[in-house]
Amino acid sequence: MELSILITIILPLVGFLLLFLGGRNISNKLSGSIATLTVTASFVLSILIFTSIKNTGKPLRIHLFDWMQFANFKIDFAFHIDQLNALWLLFVTGIGALIHWYSTSYMKGDDDYNKFFSYLNLFVFFMLVLVSGSNLMMMFIGWEGVGLCSYLLIGFWHKNQAFNDAAKKAFIMNRIGDLGFLIGAFILISLYNTIDFVELRQLTEHGTSLAALPLLGGATLALFVAAAGKSAQIPLYTWLPDAMAGPTPVSALIHAATMVTAGIFMITRLNFIFDLTPDTQTVIAVVGALTSLLAASIGLAQNDIKKVLAYSTVSQLGLMFLAIGLGAYEIAVFHVITHAFFKACLFLGSGSVIHAVGGEQDMRHMGGLKKYMGITYITFLISSLAISGIPPFSGFFSKDEILMTAFHNNIVLYVIGSLASIMTAFYMFRLIYLTFFNQFRGTEEQKAHLHESPKSMTTPLIVLAILATVGGAISFPGNSWLNDFLAPAIVHNAAAHPHELGTTEYMLMAVAIIGAIIGIGLAYNKYGKNKFVPGNDNQLSGIQKVLSNKFYIDEIYHALIVTPINWLGTVFKTISEPLIAGIVLSFGKLAHELSYQGKKAQNGNIGLYLFAFVFGICAIVYYLFIR
Amino acid sequence: MENVLQIIGVENYIYLATLLFAVGAFGLLYRRNAIVMFMSIEIMLNAANLLLVVFSNYHQDASGQVFVFFSMAVAAAEVAIGLAILVSIYRNMGSIDIDKLKNLKG
Numbered sequence: 086m087e088l089s090i091l092i093t094i095i096l097p098l099v100g101f102l103l104l105f106l107g108g109r110n111i112s113n114k115l116s117g118s119i120a121t122l123t124v125t126a127s128f129v130l131s132i133l134i135f136t137s138i139k140n141t142g143k144p145l146r147i148h149l150f151d152w153m154q155f156a157n158f159k160i161d162f163a164f165h166i167d168q169l170n171a172l173w174l175l176f177v178t179g180i181g182a183l184i185h186w187y188s189t190s191y192m193k194g195d196d197d198y199n200k201f202f203s204y205l206n207l208f209v210f211f212m213l214v215l216v217s218g219s220n221l222m223m224m225f226i227g228w229e230g231v232g233l234c235s236y237l238l239i240g241f242w243h244k245n246q247a248f249n250d251a252a253k254k255a256f257i258m259n260r261i262g263d264l265g266f267l268i269g270a271f272i273l274i275s276l277y278n279t280i281d282f283v284e285l286r287q288l289t290e291h292g293t294s295l296a297a298l299p300l301l302g303g304a305t306l307a308l309f310v311a312a313a314g315k316s317a318q319i320p321l322y323t324w325l326p327d328a329m330a331g332p333t334p335v336s337a338l339i340h341a342a343t344m345v346t347a348g349i350f351m352i353t354r355l356n357f358i359f360d361l362t363p364d365t366q367t368v369i370a371v372v373g374a375l376t377s378l379l380a381a382s383i384g385l386a387q388n389d390i391k392k393v394l395a396y397s398t399v400s401q402l403g404l405m406f407l408a409i410g411l412g413a414y415e416i417a418v419f420h421v422i423t424h425a426f427f428k429a430c431l432f433l434g435s436g437s438v439i440h441a442v443g444g445e446q447d448m449r450h451m452g453g454l455k456k457y458m459g460i461t462y463i464t465f466l467i468s469s470l471a472i473s474g475i476p477p478f479s480g481f482f483s484k485d486e487i488l489m490t491a492f493h494n495n496i497v498l499y500v501i502g503s504l505a506s507i508m509t510a511f512y513m514f515r516l517i518y519l520t521f522f523n524q525f526r527g528t529e530e531q532k533a534h535l536h537e538s539p540k541s542m543t544t545p546l547i548v549l550a551i552l553a554t555v556g557g558a559i560s561f562p563g564n565s566w567l568n569d570f571l572a573p574a575i576v577h578n579a580a581a582h583p584h585e586l587g588t589t590e591y592m593l594m595a596v597a598i599i600g601a602i603i604g605i606g607l608a609y610n611k612y613g614k615n616k617f618v619p620g621n622d623n624q625l626s627g628i629q630k631v632l633s634n635k636f637y638i639d640e641i642y643h644a645l646i647v648t649p650i651n652w653l654g655t656v657f658k659t660i661s662e663p664l665i666a667g668i669v670l671s672f673g674k675l676a677h678e679l680s681y682q683g684k685k686a687q688n689g690n691i692g693l694y695l696f697a698f699v700f701g702i703c704a705i706v707y708y709l710f711i712r
Numbered sequence: 713m714e715n716v717l718q719i720i721g722v723e724n725y726i727y728l729a730t731l732l733f734a735v736g737a738f739g740l741l742y743r744r745n746a747i748v749m750f751m752s753i754e755i756m757l758n759a760a761n762l763l764l765v766v767f768s769n770y771h772q773d774a775s776g777q778v779f780v781f782f783s784m785a786v787a788a789a790e791v792a793i794g795l796a797i798l799v800s801i802y803r804n805m806g807s808i809d810i811d812k813l814k815n816l817k818g
Contacts, residue, residue, distance in 0.1 A: 688814075691811075692741070695749075696741055699740070
């Protein structure tokens, strides 16, 4: 069993190396197959690992070597699989395999087909390292690795400078979070002298001294900054919508289903430490709720199909952080899983749409696609119902659990979360009505080209839509298989689990469903029945303009951070550079000037030389004997 | 045999050597003919040799005089090379006026 863990993790790396070293010598067809097969094999092995853990209930550990060793502190190079990351392994490799398969069609005809698959494989490898590492530093390898792959894939079409800028933005934003990760890890090292998850848990169970708590609070806050960077929360979320510059399968895999949930994974992994610092938990809950509301409201007014989905991802991630902040880790995990299903399906569906209309992403130039692409429409509809929280689709159960938990803890957070959910229902159906209903609004040329995507693209959609439908079954309210399964990995926090289903709970469910239906109804009324199409950006006014411009957050960041840094750069350029360069260069100028003047003495006049000799001798004699 | 220094006096030799050296130095600076300058250098050299001999005798130590032999031998070799250089210069430039030798200018 230990060996299969290693093979699971190594396989995508092997795929990456084959494709990367083989380069253009490998045919496109073969490279797509290699990439898909390696990840699929990893998935099969993950199922084995998962069943083994499910049956035995014992975590698996494989220790490769001691990575670093200082006096009495050491970091192992080891993988540790327990219930939590077995689950993660399963859906990372599962969705990864589906998206690899989908990409073989989606990327067809691209110049850098092999490079795309090598990066995708590398990403899966790093994601598996992130998930299965036995300590924070192992996790950090994966953490940085997925950031790198994200950067490479956002800027995959690197001939477009705007895409390169988006890639750089994502990388820099993530670096800010990475600093938090390191600070948090160092504080934990100084407190506990270990960063191994198992040892940390044992140490915290034995009790932590009160004196250490403020420092521990700092550590958890720093780790939350890292999670906010990776999982796109306020204030570091602006990179995720821009990350949609990458190919759509990348958006589905990295920027919706897997990588962006790394922050949630990390906090859930360290739940026993976060439980000790309630102040940080409050911060997480508030930030999560605000992010979900902010992103949902921006999503109301976006016209780029992928941007809508991106803001919806940020919003859903916010809900997950809300759950984490309230100590309901397994509910966050539940929402991660259902979200991975329906959001991957939505992104792949949008990719299918973009594929059909020849690269167009603006919903104002779509419409009426329902009759051209039936499978895409139905899967998209199912996923939209799931994300909007309509039963019996999976999203209803996970979102409802989060809102219920919020209701029991803090009514304000509940209201914010519910508002975000209603907005979600509205903008998702706004998207559906604009894209799939009424008349096609693109060019005649595009209209002639409209077609359903090939089987290799629709099959993953169907699989994901089925999962999005039934995914909720893993955790019914009141009778949660997931809660029981995760119990050994997560320190139980009874207050966060309102599992006695009473009148209140049924009322809350009803309220959530009615809210979702109101959102859908509003969208139907405006975009379905009245066939409203958003006008040009410059015709907007008031709140719509603010929303369409994303609350001007990018502009504010530009004014508050980028401009001062540029200004500082200009200051150094205009003041420091001439100063330092002046000092350095003046030495050179001095030497040059001296030799230039000295050259004049050597004028070739022998009489002068002789005079200098004699004069010199006279001077020496005078100095030595006569003075 | 009576010592020459007791007849003439050591200070007179020093005056003579100084005079010879001054004549040589003056000739070297004043004349422009390379051969004359060369002769001036020899005069200065011999002034120094004379002093060596005088002080050797004065101190009753033969090593000064031995040193002069070496010095003269080296001077002879130097004259041979110096004159050869002057002949070569004359052949190339058609003159041995040092004011015209400005090819060494940097």
